[in-house]
Amino acid sequence: MEQLDVSHLRCPQPLLEVKLWLKQAQCGQQLELVLADAGSRRDIPAYLERVGHSVKTVSHSSHRLRLIITKLS
Known part of the structure; x- marks a missing residue:
């Protein structure tokens, strides 16, 4: 499982990082995400x-x- 710690970033950058991950991830792939x-x-x-x-x-x-x-779809 991949990990993405975006706790040092402020909105909207964490959402953009998640969208980039979703774009390259395969269905069923998981991500551990840390937000602050x-x-x-x-x-x-x-x-x-x-x-x-x-x-x-x-x-x-x-x-x-x-x-x-x-990621489910």
């Missing part, structure tokens, strides 16, 4: 679910969100 920016922690999971990918929260604190994303 408040806007990204809210918007990225919602975006991924809206476009049809699986999102599982691994850990959530007031400063970090760790997700497992599975």
Whole structure:
């Protein structure tokens, strides 16, 4: 599983990085994603679910969100 730590980036850069990963990833491939920016922690999971990918929260604190994303289409 690939890992992508974008906790040092602010919105909208984390979303752009996720979109780049989705573009090159194969169906079924997984990514562990670490987010810190408040806007990204809210918007990225919602975006991924809206476009049809699986999102599982691994850990959530007031400063970090760790997700497992599975590309489904």
